[in-house]
Amino acid sequence: MAAAVRTRIAPSPTGDPHVGTAYVALFNYALARQHGGRFVLRIEDTDRERSSSEAETMIFDALRWLGLEWDEGPDVGGPHGPYRQSERTEIYREHAERLVAAGAAYPCFCTRERLEELRAEQKASKGRFGYDRRCRAVDPAEAARRRAAGEEHVIRLAMPTDGEIVVADLLRGEVRFAAEQIDDQVLIKSDGYPTYHLANVVDDHLMEISHVIRAEEWISSLPKHLRLYQAFGWRPPVFCHLPLLRNPDTSKISKRKNPVSLNYYRRAGFLPEAVLNYLALMGWAMPDERDQFTLDEFVAALDLAKISLGGPVFDLARLAWLNGRYIRDLSPEGLVERLRAELLGDRHLLAVARLAHERVETLADFVPYAGYFFSGDLAPDEAALGGMVMRGRTAQETARALREVLSEALDPILDWTAATVETALRDFCARHDIKPKELFMPIRIATTGRTATPPLFDTMAVLGKEICRRRLGLAADALGAVKA
């Protein structure tokens, strides 16, 4: 009897919930459902610097919005918990020690400074990149003494130094790597936390994951992972690396060039079933090439082996078309229901009403006054573009400034409120020696299309991060395209 199919999605809660996470989750979910198996959600929060609970909550919300329910996870429990890696550090430490005892891993006392120098040298001499394995030569007894004395160190995996490592990928078959070119990966950081590579392998084994379906960017670390399975004496799961979603210019999908936050799609009025359906079309097609189908139909028809490997360009226009079909399939009553669920829900309506109620005279003024709170992308016209150009600067310079506002001030905000936005924006002005006045009008016009609006930060708070980011990005693009 075949072993149970167990799949997982293992996102890192370090930012906004990513469309790539949904893409990978979809295929994992579908495979598990197809085989009556289990779909696990595991939070990989081993980067103490960047992980946050806000980001984790957003991942839960986004996945649930899409309807990709998990059977085991941090919030629903399960027999293989805990499902948050930060709560499993003892397990990783124990496993790392096992490897050290077996000689498959070793403590490394090299300082960050030395590693940086090493990298610089290697770069200059165009030599091989990676750690030079110096600490591998340290006598184990001496290493143990130094560790006991509290000397700062990491634990590294001892990779074979010659021969070939052959890994198997469900879609690509055997892939070969020369062992010597694989780095001695850090397994345990000096803060005692594991790196992805260790935690991931240990957990996939302990959680009895049968199929690891993840993005292609991981394929080059597969030799390390395989080595870990061997060193532990475990049977590796089936690996299946999905192609990477792409920007229109075919680079790996990024927020600079494409909306990547699932929050954007939700807020911009995309239906979850349409988003899922569209994602299923990335690298895969129904046997009859039908382009509209339900999640259940996908679950029934999915054949992993039929995934095509060319990186699919994420095309908003095609998603919008699909979304339109789903909307047309709704009854008018159904449409109203959907509208009330999100865009015209009491929550959003009330937030807008708070800003609009002293600025309208009749109820009928409300819709035209507050229209931009209920729409998605804004296409700035010439007048708007003119109004956006900052005093004493060119359109291009303004575009650059707006992009910096995005990446430096706005993107990092996970707790999006009028207060956090205001602080971020004022800090930005101070840092760049810009008068707030000069920056705020362009932002106002970019985010609302108007020169007169309720207070900017309140307005941006109600608009939400994703709508603001997209409108600012679009405005920057339009300004950048203005002939100097």
Place this chain on the structure above:
RNA sequence: GACCCCAUCGUCUAGUCAGGUCUAGGACACCAGCCUUUCACGCUGGCGACGCGGGUUCAAAUCCCGCUGGGGUCACCA
């Protein structure tokens, strides 16, 4: 740069594994027409691709090699 992956219309793809039925099919976008008081939907039609060069074969989009191109990875981030 090194290593790895990939390669069909602008985009998503079917066809490639088991070579002939492929003068390469469908969808998005675009263009035109029809429907229609308008717009949209819908319908019909059009534009549009096997990256290049060698092989193997009676026959290659399909198999092999090289080139070119694109992408990813080379962190005490995942």
